[in-house]
Amino acid sequence: MTLEEDLIQKLGTLNISFEREDHDAAKDMVAMQQVLQHREGVKAKNFLSHDKKKNQTVLLMLRAETDMNLVHKALGRLKGWKDLRRAETELVKKLGLEKGALTPFAVMNDADNKVPLYVEDSLKAQDKIWIHPFRNTASLCLSMADIQRFAEEHGHNVNFFNPEPPAAPTADGVAANGGGGGGKKAATSAAAAPGQESTLGMTATKDGNYPEWFQQVCRGAELIEYTDVSGCYVIRARATYVWKRVQRFFTDLIEEKGVVEELYPMFVSSAALHKEAHHLEGFAPEVAWLGSTGPEPFDPEKPDGKGKPLKECIALRPTSETIMYPQWAKWVRSHRDLPIKINQWCNVVRWEFKQPTPFIRTREFYWQEGHTAHATDKEAEDWMWMILDFYRRVYEELLAVPVVPGVKSEGEKFPGGKITSTVEAYMPNGRAVQAATSHHLGDNFSKIYEIVFDAADGVTRSFVHQTSWGLTTRSVGVAVMVHSDDKGLVLPPKVAMGQVVLIPIPYQSKSGENPAEAAKRNEEIRDKCERLAAELKRADYFEGDSNKYWKIRAYADTRQDKTPGWKYNEWELKGVPVRIELGPKDYDKQEVVLVRRDTGEKIKGVKWTDLTARVPALLREIQDNLFVQAKKKLDDAIVKVTKWEEVTPALNQRKIVLAPWCQEEETEDEIKKRTTEEAAQTLANEQATQPAAAAAAAAGEGEEEYAAPALTGAAKPLCILTDDDPRRPPLTEDTKCFLTGKAARCWALFGRSY
């Protein structure tokens, strides 16, 4: 059987129909255009390119007119393949191809998916595309959807990309980088901004261009939408669902401990805000102030205009210590009024001018802020640790993200607090992220706001001891960054809005068969999908750690205008943990195929009757696997270091370092300064050897690495490990600080951080 015969048979099995034209040999695109000039449809140009340094080959399907230089540059930008050239004949032959007869059908000869298929964005919606059946004396015409299905059936994802170069950045860096344009302009860019991704389909890779990849996940999976107010995003349903689950999980934990919910105003008077000077310092430049009221803002140039200036000075809360504690001073009289344990879920505003990143750094964000007041310092400190462990559980048990608990250094702690404890997470780009913090405030605030109580002896009057603790929507971004992959969103089943999607694979009638018969069979298959979905939705599902029963969030995608392949792509992009496929053969055997989003593994021959037992078990397996994988990455990322010289090389490897430290406060600035300088030096060295990559990294303004081997910017202390942390090496009299060589007082993690 020739490759072509094999191909035709495979198309038949998949019920893919096509038109066919036999013609003279078309040695190049000009010839192909000619021989097919009487036929409607796009005549595609197919290419094989190779990056020697990365040892990466890629199969391309493009429009005839597309400039190959642009294509190579675009893939360099998106994937980090900077040295793409047209592949040599030897490689072409490996795929069973001949020069002049390259075709995307070659995926059938690449079972291991070593050569990914990249398709120009603008072909995505095409119904008629002409390609060769392994020889240049014939062409087949079929739809992109069918090409895609063919590729998928042979284990290949279709990667769509836009070869246009990115738009030049505007003068106003903030809005251009993060805010998106307003109205229709943003709409265009959301659909398929040049040089960026298209909404459906990932083009950037996690290893190649991390920031671009993260934006593609956020928008492709519809987690985020950009607005015309810079640094502010819409948190869409799939992401809001994660946040609601975080809310529920954490609320259950704190309710059990007697915490009640209250709602404090988001407005704070200047007087209250300024009362704790040291505290305010931490937020001062980012405080947003109300200015005026009325149909238009007050304009000092037109004092008689429609807007009226506010007489009072009122700010939007950056956090609520200064709003809550003046109230508490009214309520606390006696030791019997203690402890106070209050939480609120709300939005806060910090008008940052650094580059915004969805979830991770935004001007308005959502959080819970818990506040307590206790009679003793010890009770407050114990409470801080208890909450920190709750945060660890939110991350590890719910979001499947491993974290390192510890204590912040003097330079990094909460302004106005006594001890700041933190859980730190590790992002795949090598940056750490402060995932949540729990503060022991001591009596610093109660002295200022005069929260005083009479002790049980009726004589002593004391200031209360307080804690405050916060967990933000950043947690959603952290989970997305840690788990997602080059196909799009991956979410732990516990927080996935949809956990299971059922996809019918239609039976396509053979020639001579009664089409009504086929339609009937397909209706049966679709109907069965709906009924299996309904059955799963009714089933109870024990979620493990959370110790609760839930209903499985299952649904059937029975749309008839989309191919199965299109749906696979869509739901993989959107992070549905389990896909269930039901084709005609499975239908006859009363079986389905389960496909795991996390590993791609296919589980065939699962009986319908076993589904309500098998699916919950699989969801738990996926949840556990995601945690195990992430834990392994975190463990691998922590490098023990004892000398300063080892620090920058480790950071360049996207690691975080664990080092013995003298903990002297002035060393914190020194560490930032030195790592910044050494990063700049690394960049300069790269520039000499790899100019393109280095330039890209430099353009990132030190905020985000950009396909560069070295991360830029300063490293800082992330957290001091607790004494009982198993990661902590022994601390003896001989343990010396990695920086100063003085006696070390602790082991601490250092790294670049969001």
Add this chain to the structure above:
Amino acid sequence: MTLEEDLIQKLGTLNISFEREDHDAAKDMVAMQQVLQHREGVKAKNFLSHDKKKNQTVLLMLRAETDMNLVHKALGRLKGWKDLRRAETELVKKLGLEKGALTPFAVMNDADNKVPLYVEDSLKAQDKIWIHPFRNTASLCLSMADIQRFAEEHGHNVNFFNPEPPAAPTADGVAANGGGGGGKKAATSAAAAPGQESTLGMTATKDGNYPEWFQQVCRGAELIEYTDVSGCYVIRARATYVWKRVQRFFTDLIEEKGVVEELYPMFVSSAALHKEAHHLEGFAPEVAWLGSTGPEPFDPEKPDGKGKPLKECIALRPTSETIMYPQWAKWVRSHRDLPIKINQWCNVVRWEFKQPTPFIRTREFYWQEGHTAHATDKEAEDWMWMILDFYRRVYEELLAVPVVPGVKSEGEKFPGGKITSTVEAYMPNGRAVQAATSHHLGDNFSKIYEIVFDAADGVTRSFVHQTSWGLTTRSVGVAVMVHSDDKGLVLPPKVAMGQVVLIPIPYQSKSGENPAEAAKRNEEIRDKCERLAAELKRADYFEGDSNKYWKIRAYADTRQDKTPGWKYNEWELKGVPVRIELGPKDYDKQEVVLVRRDTGEKIKGVKWTDLTARVPALLREIQDNLFVQAKKKLDDAIVKVTKWEEVTPALNQRKIVLAPWCQEEETEDEIKKRTTEEAAQTLANEQATQPAAAAAAAAGEGEEEYAAPALTGAAKPLCILTDDDPRRPPLTEDTKCFLTGKAARCWALFGRSY
């Protein structure tokens, strides 16, 4: 047995201990001070006062130095008893008393509670108060808590009040009326502002001084705390709980209909906000604008100061149509993208300058705003009605508040919308309140924001048809207003944070008894309370309408520093639906006494083993009864009217009127104008006959009635009854408009509204 002997025996039964002093007859306070000068403690002055017009007698316990005139004025102000005078001898005798020997113990002779007991605020915390045992030749000394317990055992609440006149209003009306002072000043006023209430204990009555009463409920029950930003309140735990239950109830309803949750920024650019001019008109004067960022607000006088003016014009959302719809325009392409059904729970800001009222009118409030887009107008209208019915269910099934559904008039509808449907509730002060609204927006917004879709035919392009619908924290205030009484908060069990409180009644040892024995018994009683509470908490409780099982929210109040009477007061004030009392005798019989908060009814002899069955049933009974009572009040409040002349007399009776109406838009202003004028006339007439009351009403600035028979201000159309409303009288060709005499097009409700 003399009254005195009876008294001593009763004190014994209640285990109330006291000191005793026999002395010469003390005919007046001067004499009493003298005969008791060697004894520590307050020598109380007791009085009987009577208001002939209202036929109301009141028993008073005061400090010797308190001015009776002030006392009479205070009660006039708080209760509407404007003609209090010292009671005549005949009345004194009715209570079994003699002049010169008045005593609060007289409550034992007033089983019907015809003569309420009022006690000066400053006596509340007193441990030692001397009062006569029905003769003036002896005095007993006991604590206020015990006097209170004695009164309660005889069916009397103790009404604490502060006889000081209220502080003069400040020049800045808004802050003085609603905002509260800042910091410590507010703290004082929260504790016991002169002339107002004290935090623990209600003094104003619902019928007497409604606004004052509502504030007392809000603060006494710890629903609300005032802040130093005018018009902004802390929503405390007990109120937040109600709101969380509203959220849960409504979320369950809309989730079922496929609505998803998203989170949109609270910031809106001036450009987006101004795009729909007609829509903005409705909110324009109340829009709050950001002005600057930094440690301090920007001051145009000091352009080089710390605050930096914002370059962009950014407002805080008054509602989110203008934030959401530009996004939707990006997402909607085809009929397959419809319907969109999105909801968010968030805070919004409307910088009103009218007098704020907790929950009812505040500058920042919380709500849900739901938004949908549909392919057809009919689908949108159907959706609007479905949501309106959900709102009805939130009020009626959850909050036990009956509402009238209907349609807003042209003058009252949502700016920019097509139809506004509403549920209207009736407040006990005669004002209606718009309880929630659901809008059919037609394609008004989609035309402006260009939300367009391709129809299934692939040719037609149409604008989507939209709805928006909102329910706010106002709902909490409505429930509180409707159900609460002169003892404080009453809440339907479904939304009560605490549903059941168990209170141990300690056994007090007789003289000669071993105190250790008594202590042991009391420990057993307390322990049993704890264990019964734990048992109730574990029990499942079917909530009726919501079709869900819940756990009973029970707890035991085993504090030993408070008397049972003090606890009864506290939990009545705080609206716990069921009180369970466990005294020594009940303990021996393995029984408890249940007391209903809604009716005060005592259910004796309930076996411990029956509790987990009896309590859920009782909670359902209370829920149902509250609705039935409120429904009766609403029905009574609606008066059918066919001629204009009947309107103002009905409004003066705190009614709302149901009238046939021609629906011509210009009549709306006419109705407002006429009712305002006629209310002013009523007031003028009152002034001639009842100057004090009228002055008080006038001082209310037309915003709130103040112990006055007439409500001030304009009446307006509340809603047009739907055709299928059973309240709607027939509408024939002969039905004429109550105002113009033209043919009526509908029956509508008119009234004064919040």
